[in-house]
Amino acid sequence: MGERRVIIAGNWKLHKGPAEAAQLISGIKQALSGATFDCEVVTAPPFTSICSAVEAAKDSPIKIAAQDVYWEDQGAFTGEVSAPMLKESGCSYVIIGHSERRQFFGETDETVNCKIIATLKAGLIPIFCVGETLNEREYGGTFDVIHRQVANGLQNVTIDDPDRFVIAYEPVWAIGTGKTASPEQAQEVHTALRKELSASRGADVANRVRILYGGSMKKENARSLIGQPDIDGGLIGGASLKVEDFLGIISAGSKS
Ligand code: PEP
Numbered sequence: 001m002g003e004r005r006v007i008i009a010g011n012w013k014l015h016k017g018p019a020e021a022a023q024l025i026s027g028i029k030q031a032l033s034g035a036t037f038d039c040e041v042v043t044a045p046p047f048t049s050i051c052s053a054v055e056a057a058k059d060s061p062i063k064i065a066a067q068d069v070y071w072e073d074q075g076a077f078t079g080e081v082s083a084p085m086l087k088e089s090g091c092s093y094v095i096i097g098h099s100e101r102r103q104f105f106g107e108t109d110e111t112v113n114c115k116i117i118a119t120l121k122a123g124l125i126p127i128f129c130v131g132e133t134l135n136e137r138e139y140g141g142t143f144d145v146i147h148r149q150v151a152n153g154l155q156n157v158t159i160d161d162p163d164r165f166v167i168a169y170e171p172v173w174a175i176g177t178g179k180t181a182s183p184e185q186a187q188e189v190h191t192a193l194r195k196e197l198s199a200s201r202g203a204d205v206a207n208r209v210r211i212l213y214g215g216s217m218k219k220e221n222a223r224s225l226i227g228q229p230d231i232d233g234g235l236i237g238g239a240s241l242k243v244e245d246f247l248g249i250i251s252a253g254s255k256s
Helices: 018-033 047-057 083-089 099-104 109-121 134-138 142-153 183-201 203-208 219-226 243-252
Strands: 007-011 040-044 062-066 093-096 125-130 166-169 210-214 233-236
Touching: 007 093, 007 210, 007 243, 018 040, 018 047, 018 062, 018 243, 040 093, 047 062, 047 083, 083 109, 093 109, 109 125, 109 142, 125 142, 134 142, 142 183, 166 183, 183 203, 183 210, 183 219, 219 233, 219 243, 233 243
Parallel strands: 007 040, 007 233, 040 062, 062 093, 093 125, 125 166, 166 210, 210 233
Antiparallel strands: none
């Protein structure tokens, strides 16, 4: 897999207010201080818990992500949060195009594209989510869906620093369902994603962008998934909400 450093990222979704967020980060921080691990550790709390999470993560390797962003820097856009605001709040990453946002909040490939551009402009690292629904997989449309999401999502996007660009392959049928893609199924799509990147951005970008797998990853299945040559870590929902479960995945994602 070359030199791509594994990322273990927890997507807390709509869980953990400021006090609980600080508590969970402190638990992870404490557990990590006695552990040997060599992956990047990221947690994505809800917007209102970002500041307390950043504060709790101080002097630790834990990085904070936002779960969404708006593409304008400021203006009359009630309810939105911009990339410069996230940067100022201490975020390092932004999850963009999560399937729940596509499914419930009208996210499209076009809005995803605007968000990726704004995120990069602010100096933040996007975690760009793609993935097919069960129906799309069953009719054999997985690779077309992935191609469309990547081509549209990356329109006019310059990946100047591939080490600071992350894609998450999250089959929608595996998110929060307890169903996990097999390591072979996931690897097949990750290979296709890398080919897609290679064709549009060149081999160097394709080899350096980290591609995470997401969808019911747990400490029990993480090692076999992350052991695949093109899987560079995980985006984890449910199993990121408890220190012990998350730590198990961090340890599975560590080579040492
Ligand atoms: C996610 O929300 O990105 C996710 C993968 O959730 P879960 O691990 O719960 O399936």
